[in-house]
Amino acid sequence: xxxxxPEAKKQRDRPQNPSAGGLSEVFDAAFLELQQRIDxxxxxxxxxxxxxxxxxxTGIARVHGLQGVSSEELxxxxxxxxxxxxxxxxxxxxxxxxxxxSHLQAGQxxxxxxxxxxxxxxxxxxxxxxxxxxxxxxxLGKIVTSKRLPIERPVTAIMDRAPVTQPLHTGLKVIDALxxxxxxxxxxxxxxxxxGKTAIxxxxxxxxxGKDVICVYCAIGQRxxxxxxxxxxxxxxxxxxxxxVVVAExxxxxxxxxxxxxxxxxxxxxxxAKGRDVLIVYDDLTNHARAYRELSLLLRRPPxxxxxPGDIFYIHSRMLERAxxxxxxxxxxxxxxxxxxxxxxxxxxxxxxxxxxxxxxGQIVLSPSLFELGVLPAVDVGQSVSRVGGKAQLxxxxxxxxxxxxxxxxxEELETFARFGARLDEQTRETIKHGKRIRACLAQSEFxxxxxxxxxxxxxxxxxxxxxxxxxxxxxAVQESVAKACDKLPDDITKRILKGEKMSDADLSAITQxxxxxxxxxxxxxxxxxxxDYPPVHPRPNDESEHINTRGKSVDDKPSDAISSEAKGVTxxxxx
Numbered sequence: 001x002x003x004x005x006p007e008a009k010k011q012r013d014r015p016q017n018p019s020a021g022g023l024s025e026v027f028d029a030a031f032l033e034l035q036q037r038i039d040x041x042x043x044x045x046x047x048x049x050x051x052x053x054x055x056x057x058t059g060i061a062r063v064h065g066l067q068g069v070s071s072e073e074l075x076x077x078x079x080x081x082x083x084x085x086x087x088x089x090x091x092x093x094x095x096x097x098x099x100x101x102s103h104l105q106a107g108q109x110x111x112x113x114x115x116x117x118x119x120x121x122x123x124x125x126x127x128x129x130x131x132x133x134x135x136x137x138x139x140l141g142k143i144v145t146s147k148r149l150p151i152e153r154p155v156t157a158i159m160d161r162a163p164v165t166q167p168l169h170t171g172l173k174v175i176d177a178l179x180x181x182x183x184x185x186x187x188x189x190x191x192x193x194x195x196g197k198t199a200i201x202x203x204x205x206x207x208x209x210g211k212d213v214i215c216v217y218c219a220i221g222q223r224x225x226x227x228x229x230x231x232x233x234x235x236x237x238x239x240x241x242x243x244x245v246v247v248a249e250x251x252x253x254x255x256x257x258x259x260x261x262x263x264x265x266x267x268x269x270x271x272x273a274k275g276r277d278v279l280i281v282y283d284d285l286t287n288h289a290r291a292y293r294e295l296s297l298l299l300r301r302p303p304x305x306x307x308x309p310g311d312i313f314y315i316h317s318r319m320l321e322r323a324x325x326x327x328x329x330x331x332x333x334x335x336x337x338x339x340x341x342x343x344x345x346x347x348x349x350x351x352x353x354x355x356x357x358x359x360x361x362g363q364i365v366l367s368p369s370l371f372e373l374g375v376l377p378a379v380d381v382g383q384s385v386s387r388v389g390g391k392a393q394l395x396x397x398x399x400x401x402x403x404x405x406x407x408x409x410x411x412e413e414l415e416t417f418a419r420f421g422a423r424l425d426e427q428t429r430e431t432i433k434h435g436k437r438i439r440a441c442l443a444q445s446e447f448x449x450x451x452x453x454x455x456x457x458x459x460x461x462x463x464x465x466x467x468x469x470x471x472x473x474x475x476x477a478v479q480e481s482v483a484k485a486c487d488k489l490p491d492d493i494t495k496r497i498l499k500g501e502k503m504s505d506a507d508l509s510a511i512t513q514x515x516x517x518x519x520x521x522x523x524x525x526x527x528x529x530x531x532x533d534y535p536p537v538h539p540r541p542n543d544e545s546e547h548i549n550t551r552g553k554s555v556d557d558k559p560s561d562a563i564s565s566e567a568k569g570v571t572x573x574x575x576x
Contacts (some may be wrong), residue, residue: 039336051110052079054092059254060298061095065111065557069093072152075115078338079103082133083255088301096301098133116152119263120145121270126214127230128456129245131265137247138231149270151262155321162327168279171207172200172377174442177401177459178197178408179364179384181390183277184325184334188356190341190348191366196377197340199446200364201281201431203377204338206237207449208279211497214271215243216280217263221250221257221287227404237447250287254329257291265322268335275331280323284340285316289352308352320359348383362386375443381408394452396497399508400459404438430468437467440475453482453494460508461515470519474526481522482515489514 051065061083073085075095081104087094095110122136122145129138133150136143164182181187189197205215217234220226227247234240237532245268248260259281268278282288289312296309304310318341323337339360341353348357348365357363361384370378414432418424424432441462444450450458458479461467470478491508 004542022024038154040522049112050095051075053104053106055106057102058185058299059097059101059295059561061097061101063095064092066093066110066112069112070116072116072150074115074117074266075121076111076113077101078105078108078311080115084259086295089503096295097253098255098259098260099253101253116150117259118148118150118381119266120148121147121267127240127244129247131252132246132248132260132493143296147270151259152320153266153269153466155318156324156326156330160327160330162325162332163332164325164388166215166277166325166334167389167394168204168277169207169211169452170204171451172201172203172376172444173455173458174379174381175200175364176452176455177216177397177442178381178405179362179379179386180389180393180397181336181338181362181386182325183336183391184323185388185392186320186323186337186339186360187286187386187389188339188355188360188363189366190343190353190359191347191378192343192368194286194368196446197342197366198230198376200337200366201283201340203449204240204279205234205243205281205376206442206447209239209244212277213242214240214268214276214278214411216246216264216278218246218261218280218282220260220282220290220482222247222283224249224251231446254294256429258295259285259438261285261288261319264318264337269322272333272335273331274335275419277333279334280335280463282335282337282339285350285356286340286342289394308351310350313359315370316356316501317359320356331552339418361388375435375439376413376446377444379442381405381442382412394497394500395460395502396452396456396500399503400456400463404459404463408435408438408442413436427556433470434465436472437462437470437475440472441467441479445474445476447534450483451486453489453497456487456497457482457486457489457511457515460511461519464512464515465516466512466519472522474523478519478522482518485514485518 011473049066049068051063051069053307054064056062061077061196066075066085069088070086071085071088075085077097081097081099081101083097084094085093098352111448119132122312124143124145125134127526128136129526130143134143134145134148162184164184166183167176168183168185169176170181177179179187189200191197191494201217205217209213216229219230222265227245227249231240231245234243234245246260246264246267248256264280264282268280271278289308292312292315293303293308297303297307301528303308304312320337320339325331325334337360339356341356343350344351346368348354348363349412363383365383366378367380368378370376370380411431411434414428415425415435418428418432421476441458459525467475469480489511493510496503498508
């Protein structure tokens with residue numbers, strides 16, 4: 001159709017009426033414009049590659065005909081189902097399906113998208129619940145974002161990273177004091193089923209309120225009811241304002257469980273690149289490893305130890321290595337990772353736990369024995385360690401909790417020895433008595449984070465022996481009283497604590513005096529309440545049998561409070 005319009009055709013089609021000269025000029029202009037459009041038209045046609053489904057298995061499709069496809073390229077199947085190229089074979093490709101594939105059949109067409117698997121990122125995701133492909137699951141409408149990032153991205157170069165120097169407080173005394181976590185660190189949480197692993201992560205998310213930290217919670221292979229409870233609790237506490245949830249349910253295709261943590265990491269990296277501090281929780285990577293093992297076995301990859309493929313270490317390391325603290329030239333953002341792992345019978349030497357212990361910068365080990373005794377959070381202080389956080393810990397913690405871990409470890413050893421019924425000297429009994437107060441101080445209810453200044457005051461009171469004469473059952477009330485009293489601390493002391501400045505003797509003395517007053521006031525209130533609720537019972541003068549106890553001694557030989565405390569101690573020993 002290229003070329004000029006013949007002049008004869010122009011003359012023939014031109015109106016012959018002399019009175020229509022103006023209309024003729026309009027026709028000429030229209031013909032010239034049409035000619036220019038035809039000459040400048042260049043169709044932008046690209047050949048569309050279409051493949052054919054050869055066979056289907058659980059979450060896997062074998063496709064023939066897509067010779068130019070690239071690794072991890074997104075493919076589209078009939079019905080809007082998506083998948084990504086996983087194995088590039090000589091005659092075919094193996095595609096991991098990302099959704100319900102029950103409607104697929106052999107012989108159907110597959111189309112290329114010419115883009116790698118990616119996910120939407122941006123501030124619009126905050127407060128939302130999405131799947132690994134960025135589709136909303138909360139029924140709050142469509143998510144509109146202007147940017148997408150590949151789920152697989154290169155890790156940050158070593159020269160672009162900065163040391164971990166700032167703490168990320170969890171609000172849990174046992175962690176912030178003994179196993180501190182820094183911003184940009186990777187701290188593993190591992191333990192048996194139902195020992196409180198998720199509770200520690202959720203408490204940490206709650207404690208980030210008002211601290212300018214973005215939180216990403218990635219649920220991998222969890223029950224829908226369990227995820228719904230977590231989301232409901234986050235909404236109840238107002239944590240969804242700075243949190244987003246990525247969900248791959250247990251009944252979803254294994255491909256979704258496999259890409260879920262990578263998608264969540266890319267979303268977190270977007271905020272980190274903008275100079276924000278991000279906390280990401282992987283709950284849990286045991287299910288992620290199992291999903292990858294399922295895909296690998298279906299793809300006939302050679303199995304290794306415990307039937308996991310040989311690159312199971314690599315898929316976790318290349319993901320967790322993306323958590324870091326960026327240098328100031330790169331914006332100074334950070335991404336702190338809390339991966340969760342489930343162990344069996346406290347076997348931390350299993351394949352997946354040992355892999356992740358070697359990748360991460362420390363581990364928080366939860367003990368089912370402590371959980372059964374009601375010591376929550378059930379953190380095994382002896383096996384838990386933080387290889388980085390000590391350098392990021394505030395100076396006030398180092399001043400009041402320096403020897404706390406050693407004292408607690410000595411107490412646990414002596415407590416085990418004392419169970420054999422051996423006679424103990426006075427110093428050993430005092431050590432065990434103080435150790436029980438340490439355990440009571442480190443215990444904490446769920447969803448009750450404690451501020452930094454309150455933790456410092458409680459630990460300082462513990463070191464000064466203010467709790468040694470407090471009954472164990474009254475320890476929670478006394479700690480709460482000390483925490484409330486910290487609101488009266490001078491602002492300059494609170495600012496020095498949060499800035500990480502070294503505490504002076506005057507500061508420590510002021511905090512100690514405040515804690516003493518709080519303990520005395522709390523115990524006075526408890527004693528007055530007990531005297532009101534349980535008035536003293538005087539024995540009848542004519543009945544001497546009530547005066548004598550089973551040992552043949554009069555009750556009046558000892559004060560009533562000494563007898564009650566002794567009885568409580570015996571009860572505790574029997575329960576132990």
